[in-house]
Amino acid sequence: MVAIQRAKRAKKLLIIGVLTATMIVPSGMALADEGEIGTQDALGLDTITVEDQYGIVPASVEDVYLRLDLDTGNTTAGTELGSKETDSGVYLKVWDASLSDSWRVNLYGIGWRWNGSSWINADCTVGIPQLRWNGKHTFRQNIYEWGYSHAQITAWRNTAPAQILYGVWSPDYEWDSGVTNL
Amino acid sequence: MQEKYLIKHHRAKKIRRVLIPALSFVAILCAIGVGTFIYQNMQNIAQKEENQTFVEENAHSYTLGETVVLDTDEDEKGSQYGDYVAGFMWKGSLEYSIKEAKVYTSYQESGLSAEKQLKTLEGDDRLVVLTVELYNKDAVSFDPDNPNLYLISLFSNLITTDSSFASFGQIAYFDGTPSDLDSKKKAHYFRLSQGERKTYTVALKAPSFAVNEKTLIGIGVSNLGKYTVNLGLPKENA
Numbered sequence: 559m560v561a562i563q564r565a566k567r568a569k570k571l572l573i574i575g576v577l578t579a580t581m582i583v584p585s586g587m588a589l590a591d592e593g594e595i596g597t598q599d600a601l602g603l604d605t606i607t608v609e610d611q612y613g614i615v616p617a618s619v620e621d622v623y624l625r626l627d628l629d630t631g632n633t634t635a636g637t638e639l640g641s642k643e644t645d646s647g648v649y650l651k652v653w654d655a656s657l658s659d660s661w662r663v664n665l666y667g668i669g670w671r672w673n674g675s676s677w678i679n680a681d682c683t684v685g686i687p688q689l690r691w692n693g694k695h696t697f698r699q700n701i702y703e704w705g706y707s708h709a710q711i712t713a714w715r716n717t718a719p720a721q722i723l724y725g726v727w728s729p730d731y732e733w734d735s736g737v738t739n740l
Numbered sequence: 741m742q743e744k745y746l747i748k749h750h751r752a753k754k755i756r757r758v759l760i761p762a763l764s765f766v767a768i769l770c771a772i773g774v775g776t777f778i779y780q781n782m783q784n785i786a787q788k789e790e791n792q793t794f795v796e797e798n799a800h801s802y803t804l805g806e807t808v809v810l811d812t813d814e815d816e817k818g819s820q821y822g823d824y825v826a827g828f829m830w831k832g833s834l835e836y837s838i839k840e841a842k843v844y845t846s847y848q849e850s851g852l853s854a855e856k857q858l859k860t861l862e863g864d865d866r867l868v869v870l871t872v873e874l875y876n877k878d879a880v881s882f883d884p885d886n887p888n889l890y891l892i893s894l895f896s897n898l899i900t901t902d903s904s905f906a907s908f909g910q911i912a913y914f915d916g917t918p919s920d921l922d923s924k925k926k927a928h929y930f931r932l933s934q935g936e937r938k939t940y941t942v943a944l945k946a947p948s949f950a951v952n953e954k955t956l957i958g959i960g961v962s963n964l965g966k967y968t969v970n971l972g973l974p975k976e977n978a
Binding site for chain 2: 638653654724725726
């Protein structure tokens with residue numbers, strides 16, 4: 559009888575143990591990862607939130623510098639926000655970078671607008687624009703058409719060596735020779 | 741009865757034989773999970789503290805007239821500390837100083853040429869006019885087609901100490917645009933070869949609340965406030 563009771567107790571313990579393990583291990587991992595996720599910079603400041611405070615962000619329809627820090631592996635990088643004033647393409651000119659079919663970079667046109675109390679954003683990219691070589695590019699998005707006031711380019715790729723893409727970009731684009739439509 | 745008991749006893753024994761290793765395995769898994777969790781969190785905390793120390797030791801604040809050395813190798817050291825990188829767009833080193841900063845309420849008052857006006861002032865906008873000096877010690881732009889071409893916007897983020905480095909200014913005037921470039925579309929570009937030193941006038945349009953004794957100029961692509969120059973403006977400009 560005692561043995562049966564022990565076995566029952568052990569069974570219970572086993573179930574609790576398994577449940578605990580399934581809960582603790584993944585949640586622990588998730589929490590441990592939290593420090594790496596998030597958009598805060600080295601100062602622990604979120605620039606977008608700070609800009610929200612006044613409802614003002616840097617505005618530019620002219621070239622500004624582009625610096626997209628693509629770390630190894632599955633990483634996303636983004637530009638600062640820029641004022642979107644027309645329904646034209648987003649423009650970027652990438653300087654010297656190792657881009658190819660196997661090291662292509664997916665681009666996204668993110669729209670931002672202030673709704674009176676907070677900033678909201680949406681991926682307004684049309685199609686799947688991908689960078690495969692240096693030079694001047696433009697890609698379509700519906701940032702202006704969908705009523706977003708500011709543009710941001712984000713870039714992502716799932717595998718490649720760590721690399722920083724340098725160049726210039728502009729939220730709006732006027733026709734220029736040698737520009738590729740992505 | 742005896743037989744039934746024996747069967748149950750045998751079954752219990754069997755379960756125990758499986759159960760003990762299974763429980764041990766679960767316990768080990770739990771221990772590994774908790775251990776990893778604690779270890780990663782401790783590492784995160786240590787890294788954050790290290791990053792914070794680096795930020796405190798490498799936030800460069802200057803005043804009017806002081807020379808700011810903008811060296812890419814030096815700046816990029818911050819990439820290991822939470823990406824605390826201002827972001828320069830050249831290899832080598834440029835020197836920058838703001839010689840003078842003045843605030844006006846209109847272009848007319850500032851005396852700047854109306855032809856080069858890039859933005860219209862609205863409402864209570866102010867015009868912050870800077871006289872800046874740039875010296876190219878040994879820098880080469882990352883732009884492979886234009887190694888001497890730079891953008892003045894990198895040197896003129898108008899920020900305030902209580903805005904946590906959000907930029908409030910837009911370039912409204914710049915007198916350094918080379919004559920062979922489109923004066924509107926390429927208005928923010930300037931050329932500076934190695935060994936060359938030039939003085940420019942750049943004006944920034946900014947709302948009046950951002951123009952006061954706390955106004956700084958931030959340098960770099962990112963708005964981290966790693967290199968800042970306090971303009972020493974008077975308290976009241978409203």
